[in-house]
Amino acid sequence: MHEDFDRCYRAVQSKDARFDGWFVTAVLTTKIYCRPSCPVRPPFARNMRFYPTAAAAQKAGFRACKRCRPDASPGSPEWNVRGDVVARAMRLIADGTVDREGVSGLAARLGYTTRQLERLLQAEVGANPLALARAQRTQTARVLIETTELPFSDVAFAAGFSSIRQFNDTLRAVCDRTPTELRVRARARFGVGAAAAGALSLRLPTRAPFAYEGVFGHLAASGVPGVEEVRDGAYRRTLRLPNGSGIISLTPQPDHVQCRIVLDDFRDLATAIARCRRLLDLDADPEAVVDALGADPDLSVLVAKAPGQRIPRTVDEHELAVRVVLGQQVSVKAARTHARRIADAYGQPVADVNGGLTHVFPAVEQLAEIDPVHLAFPRSRQRTLTALIRALADGEVVLDAGCDWNQARAQLLSLPGIGPWTAEMIAMRALGDPDAFPASDLGVRLAADHLGLASEVKSLTEHSARWRPWRSYATQHLWTALDHAVNEWPPKEP
Known part of the structure; x- marks a missing residue:
């Protein structure tokens, strides 16, 4: 979509939040990139460029807008509706494969050489696997900085950075702020209430309409006792993650899901968030589904009754x-x-001080x-x-x-x-x-x-x-x- 300049420009002019995550808007005069719905007055068309991903904009020398925070927008639904190698690569990168197995491991999973994969991603999304993983690490670091009291050294390694210097340099380049400035600003905006080490609370954004009753009802009705439960209006379950286990609590709202995560190892944060989003199908494009299915007389009544259905998916x-x-x-x-x-x-036993979860569902091994x-x-x-x-x-x-x-x-x-x-x-x-x-x-x-x-x-x-x-x-x-x-x-x- 980012190649259709007129369509993208119309979306920016109307500040249409439905296109958040589909592309980002970069401004040549300020060297800032934004989400399409950014409340700031759009610049002249000649000063705008559109990129398919935040990683592509960062690679081109742009930094994230401090007002609309494009790194916090929903993910592109394009990667979840396509079965080609680029979409499969994007899903694996979101799951943390590059951080765990490197680019060569990612390529091997897809059956391509490293060089072939880099060429395909560069041609379509404007960035190579390392740049895409770097953008994800930056987003994870920002979440930890703004929502926890973890020392910055712990944040750096939990987000996947190889050194404190790399962590500091990347945050300055992408966010135009130091880690300290980001934390101070978060406290000023949201108050003191950051989670203690081991747990954090964050919002998982999604696109409207969001008929969450269907997906949450299905997960609740089919939940495995001890592995899943409903407590205090939240769906809760255990996770098996690369570096340990975790417990998530998900509470639906009309435009987002409130998520509380408790992890054995904070290095698993990005993977846990990706799996929560996948579980609830939060990166879907509900408008496209409503337009297509609502046009069928046989389904139109059901679609009109609860538009924005999501697929009850899985974390494993x-x-x-x-x-x-x-x-x-x-x-x-x-x-x-x-x-x-x-x-x-x-299953592996877990300690759940806030509920009745007892086990992680066992791996096939x-x-x-x-x-x-x-x-x-x-x-x-x-x-x-x-x-x-x-x-x-x-x-x-x-x-x-x-x-x-x-x-x-x-x-x-x-x-x-x-x-x-x-x-x-x-x-x-x-x-x-x-x-x-x-x-x-x-x-x-x-x-x-x-x-x-x-x-x-x-x-x-x-x-x-x-x-x-x-x-x-x-x-x-x-x-x-x-x-x-x-x-x-x-x-x-x-």
Whole structure:
């Protein structure tokens, strides 16, 4: 979009917040870059340039606006609706892959050479992987500076900087302020209330409209006791992260989600934030979905009733895949029970002083020798589960933020006991494919029948072609037509 100057300029003139995250605006005379909705009066068109990412603007010598804070805007929805290598790379960078594995590790995950990947990213987003990771480190550092009392040396290394000098120089170049000035300014604006070391509270911005009842209701209804819970109006769960574990508490608001994070190791902050956003599908483009699905007479009433649906996703692709198999042909309640048995037996215990969370859901490596005593369901499904666990552990099935959606489907369908429903649910909720469609799902078929649509799988699949490329969101809208706990937020008391 950043290459369409006229369209970008109109968005800036109207201060349209819907375009925040799609591109950034750079001003040649001030050397500052802003989000499209910045309240400052826009300059003359001849003095403006548009870049696809904050990293590209920073590389071109621009620093972030102190008023609109473009580094705090929602992420571009483009990377979540595309399956090409650039989009897959952007998702992996957001998950912290460059900081953990380097550019060579990122390239290896994508099946490209380092040089090929750098050339592709430079051509499309205006920055190489290191520059994109640097921009993310800067954002993480700013969050820690402004919301915690951590010493700056701890902030630097927690954000991924290799030295204090690199940390200071980057903050001055990108934010035009020293770390001390950023913290003093935050205290003056927001008061003293920074979190203690080990915990922090922040806002996760999102685009309106935001029908949070659907995504939060679904997560609450299907939550695994001990791993997930609802407490004091917040959805809470444990996380397994690269350097330790964590606990997140997410409270929805009309235009953002209030997030409280407790971490074993602050180096995991950027990854934890990225996974929270992915869990709630916060980088979606609701306007595009509403425009496409609302134009269909068969869905228009559902879309108008609750525009801005998000897909209930996951913080761990492997966990979601295991839980989908556990949920094959059983009720939501039974699936929760099966998952709880496994989490209690194999999950890492956690201490939750603010609630009732007890375990992190186990990694597939911990389930390699799972005892059938914990699998109280038919042997055919036991074989499916153990085959999936083995394939994930051995790398025969690749499910992560940067995997190829269609290749992942093919790998899943090659396993015994995994059919189209399981593959589509994993594609939709674990991988974030916006066009996944579990046509054989009972809830989808019941909702289709209620709307007067053909509920037979083949006919429904053919009819769904008009909803492409947003069939995952059509599925979520169909689920909202049901009288079911997945649509209740806050959940009813038992």
